[in-house]
Each structure stands twice: as structure tokens, then as C-alpha cells.
Amino acid sequence: MNFWGPKSCLPLGLLLFLLGLSSINAEACRLLPTPPGSENVFWVHVEGPCLPGEEAALAVKGADLLEALMQGKRIDLDQVLVVDQVMLDLLPQQAISEYPGIPPTMRKSLKERGITAVRVIPETISIRHSRFEKVLATNLVEGALLMLGPVDFTGTVFQQSIDLSKTVFVGPLRFSTARVDFEAFFIGSQFAQWVDFSHVIFGTHSRFHQAQFGDRVTFADAHFTGVAEFLEVGFHQTADFSRSVFSSGTGFSGSVFKGAADFSAISAIHEIYFRFTEFQESVTFAHAQFHTAVDFMNARFDGAKDFSGAEFRAMPELTGSNLPPDLVSVQGERKPYAEVGIFFGLVVLVLCYLWLSKGKKAA
Numbered sequence: 001m002n003f004w005g006p007k008s009c010l011p012l013g014l015l016l017f018l019l020g021l022s023s024i025n026a027e028a029c030r031l032l033p034t035p036p037g038s039e040n041v042f043w044v045h046v047e048g049p050c051l052p053g054e055e056a057a058l059a060v061k062g063a064d065l066l067e068a069l070m071q072g073k074r075i076d077l078d079q080v081l082v083v084d085q086v087m088l089d090l091l092p093q094q095a096i097s098e099y100p101g102i103p104p105t106m107r108k109s110l111k112e113r114g115i116t117a118v119r120v121i122p123e124t125i126s127i128r129h130s131r132f133e134k135v136l137a138t139n140l141v142e143g144a145l146l147m148l149g150p151v152d153f154t155g156t157v158f159q160q161s162i163d164l165s166k167t168v169f170v171g172p173l174r175f176s177t178a179r180v181d182f183e184a185f186f187i188g189s190q191f192a193q194w195v196d197f198s199h200v201i202f203g204t205h206s207r208f209h210q211a212q213f214g215d216r217v218t219f220a221d222a223h224f225t226g227v228a229e230f231l232e233v234g235f236h237q238t239a240d241f242s243r244s245v246f247s248s249g250t251g252f253s254g255s256v257f258k259g260a261a262d263f264s265a266i267s268a269i270h271e272i273y274f275r276f277t278e279f280q281e282s283v284t285f286a287h288a289q290f291h292t293a294v295d296f297m298n299a300r301f302d303g304a305k306d307f308s309g310a311e312f313r314a315m316p317e318l319t320g321s322n323l324p325p326d327l328v329s330v331q332g333e334r335k336p337y338a339e340v341g342i343f344f345g346l347v348v349l350v351l352c353y354l355w356l357s358k359g360k361k362a363a
Contacts, residue, residue, distance in 0.1 A: 029054040038076075040123075042068035045078040055081045062086040062134065074123035074149075077130050085134035085160075088145055091119040101148060103192050105214065106168055115144055124149035124171075130156045137163035144168055153178050161203075164189060172215075175200055186211050197222055208233055216259070219244050230255055241266055252277050260303075263288055274299045285310045296321045 029050035034043050042065070046058050060077065062084035068075060070091060095117055096102065096110060110118070119140075125147065136158065138145045143166065150171040158180045165187035172193040179201040187209045195217040204226035211233050218240040225247050232254040240262045250268060253275040261283040271293040279299070284306040291313055298320035307328050316328050 029058070031058050040072075041074045041076050043076045044080050045076075046080055056083075059083045066090060069121055072122055075125045075127060077127045080127070080130040082127075082130060082132045082136075083134070086132075086136045087139045088119065088121075088137065089139040091121070091145070093117040093143070094120050099146070099148065101170070102146065102168075103170060106170065106190060106192055109190065109212075110144060110168070113144075118144045118146050118168075120146045120148065122148045124151075126150075126152040127156055128152055128154045132156070132158045132160070132162070135160045135163070137161070138166055139163070140166045146170065150174075157181075158184075161185070165207075169193070169195070172196075179203075180206075183207070191215065191217065201225065202228065205229075213237070213239065216240075220262075224248065224250065235259060235261065238262070246270070246272060257281065257283065264306075265289075267291070268294065271295070279303060279305075282306075287311075290314075290316070293317070296323055299323065 029046065029048045032045040032047050044058075044060055046055075050058070059081040060083070062082060065075070065082060065086055066088075069088075096107065096115070099120060099122075102110075110116075119138075145164075145167045147167060148170045150173075151169060152174040154174050155177045157178070160181065161183035162180055163183065163185040165185045167186070167189045169189065169191045170193075173191060173195045176196045176198045177200065181203045183204060184202050184206045187207050188211065189208075190212045192214045194215045195213060198218050198220045200219070200222045202222065202224045206224055206226065207229045209229055209231045211230075213233070213235050214237070216237045216239075217235065220240050220242045222241075222244045224245065227248045228246055228250040230250075230252045233252070233256075235255065235257045237259040238261075239257055239259065242262045242264045244263075244266050246266065246268045247270070249270050250272040253273045254277065256278045258280050260281045261279055264284045264286040265288060266285070267289045269291050272290065273295045275295055275297045277296075277299045279301050280303065282304040283301065286306045287309040288307075289311045293314060293316075294312065295317040297317050300321070301323050305323065305327060310328065312328060315325075316323075318325055318328075
């Protein structure tokens with residue numbers, strides 16, 4: 001019996017056509033319906049691949065996002081384009097005494113800085129796999145912004161800059177796999193709970209000057225394409241920078257690592273500075289690659305130190321440091337005669353090959 005005769009072609013073709021349509025419909029760009037019980041949530045989820053025109057039609061305006069924050073709503077955006085800038089200094093100031101949930105350590109820190117009134121975002125912010133066309137910034141000259149709930153920017157792209165300087169993150173912060181094309185500023189920010197900056201691509205300039213990480217923080221597999229500043233930063237728990245790439249000048253000078261620090265397998269393409277840096281617990285630079293200058297002047301190493309397999313193109317600056325010179329020179333310094341040996345070995349192999357080839361032709 002022939003199952004593939006002319007009579008079977010029409011229904012088979014129709015079936016494949018309908019399957020193709022259902023597949024297209026399943027992947028079409030569309031706005032998902034708001035789930036029940038979302039009256040106090042600014043909820044926008046987009047599904048499927050979107051063409052530029054479709055993405056723009058479903059975009060969220062910065063003014064609408066700011067208005068939702070002013071109303072104290074929880075923010076839940078997924079795969080959304082945010083157009084126009086969002087300036088968080090437009091949020092109203094409120095007295096710190098109105099929020100008893102602020103951790104005592106942060107309340108004390110704000111008091112020591114003479115801050116009695118702050119701008120507050122009381123609810124969760126979740127803006128995942130989305131895209132900001134313009135700047136998102138606190139834009140604060142003085143005072144602080146309190147984010148009391150968890151904050152999640154996983155997979156979000158910032159086409160301009162993000163400036164969350166002077167922000168107090170009471171809840172955890174997820175920033176993994178995000179991308180910032182220009183500046184990423186967290187100057188003077190405080191993080192009460194764990195922070196995840198893993199796999200982030202940072203842009204032209206990243207600044208964490210005088211930031212305080214109260215819990216564990218990870219920058220594992222991050223890529224700093226521009227200048228990276230971690231000057232006078234306090235790391236109170238573990239800090240993980242493993243496998244990070246620093247493509248431009250980088251500074252950790254004056255920072256204090258009170259917990260274990262992991263710089264294993266990092267790649268510092270340009271100069272990197274650890275002047276007056278304190279490592280109060282264990283620190284590892286195992287298999288790190290320093291392509292130019294590394295400066296440990298006046299750095300203090302109080303715990304276990306691991307430089308096994310680290311590679312240095314030049315002897316690190318150790319003036320005033322308690323780091324033994326042989327720990328970095330013997331284990332990590334590149335031996336020039338190894339490269340010379342490889343070169344001459346290849347020359348010998350080529351000459352042998354030519355000599356054998358000549359002998360075969362003569363025979």
C-alpha cells in the first residue's frame with residue numbers, strides 16, 4: 001500500500017501548515033495578561049521575540065515607572081523596553097523614623113552621616129531581561145535612597161548608564177548577566193544582604209568608591225571593559241572576583257577585605273592596584289594573569305595567601321607590604337628562557353625535517 005500517494009499530500013501539507021501557524025503564534029511578540037491580585041503591582045511581561053516596532057509599541061515609559069514607585073507599588077517587568085530616563089531623586093523625601101524595618105547598622109550609618117530624611121522604595125523591584133534606553137539614576141547630591149525590598153536586574157541591558165550611588169540596599173541585589181554599556185556607579189552605596197554581579201559586562205567606567213558590602217558578594221566571571229574603581233570599599237564577608245577580566249586600569253587601593261577574598265584565575269590586562277589594601281582573612285590569586293603592572297604597595301596580608309600558578313609579566317610592587325617576594329616571583333614570574341627554549345626547539349625540528357627531506361630526494 002502506498003501511503004504517500006497524491007491523495008495524502010493535501011492533508012499532510014495542511015497539517016504542516018497548521019503546525020507552522022501554531023508555532024508562529026506561540027512565539028509571537030505579545031503582552032501577557034496581568035495576573036489576578038496585582039492591583040498594587042506595576043506588572044508588565046512581554047513574551048516572544050519582538051521586532052523593533054512591536055517592542056516600541058509595548059514599551060514602558062520612564063515617567064510611568066517613576067509614578068508607580070511614587071505610589072509605593074511593587075515593580076515586576078520582564079522582557080520590557082523602558083524608554084526615557086528615570087531619575088529617582090524625584091521621589092519625595094521621608095523621615096527615617098517612619099521605617100522601623102531599617103537594619104540597626106544602616107540606621108546608625110545614616111545617623112553618623114547626618115541623614116534624617118531619605119527617599120524610599122518600599123517594595124520589591126524586579127526588572128529582568130529588559131532594556132533601558134536612557135539613564136537610570138539616583139541623581140543625588142546628598143542624602144540617600146533606601147530600597148527596602150529585594151532588587152532584581154537579572155539579564156537587563158542598560159544602553160546608557162546606571163547610577164545607584166548613595167543607595168542603601170536593605171534586601172538582596174541580583175544583577176547577574178546584566179550589561180551596562182557606559183557608566184555603572186554605586187558610589188557610597190551600602191548593601192545589607194548578599195549581592196550577585198556575576199557574569200556582568202561592565203562598560204566604559206565602573207565605580208564602587210566607598211561602597212560597603214555587609215554580606216557576601218560575587219563578581220565571578222564579570223568583564224570590566226573600562227576603568228574599574230573599588231577604592232576604599234568595605235567587604236565584610238566573602239568577596240568572589242574569580243575568573244573576572246579587567247580590561248582597563250583597575251584599583252582596589254584602600255579597600256578592606258574582612259572575609260575571604262577570591263581573585264583566582266582573574267585576568268588583569270592593564271595595571272591593577274592594591275595599595276594600602278587589607279586582606280584580613282585568606283586570599284587567593286591562584287592562576288591569576290597579570291599582563292602589566294600590579295601594585296601591592298603597603299598592602300597587608302593577615303591570612304593564608306595563595307599565588308600558585310599566578311603569572312606576572314613584571315615583578316609586583318611590594319614596598320611596605322608584608323607579602324614575601326619569593327611567593328610571587330618564584331611561583332608566578334614568567335621565565336624568559338622558557339620562550340627562548342621553545343623557539344630554538346622549533347628551529348631544530350625544522351632543520352631536521354629539511355635534512356631528512358633532502359636525504360630522501362638524494363636516495
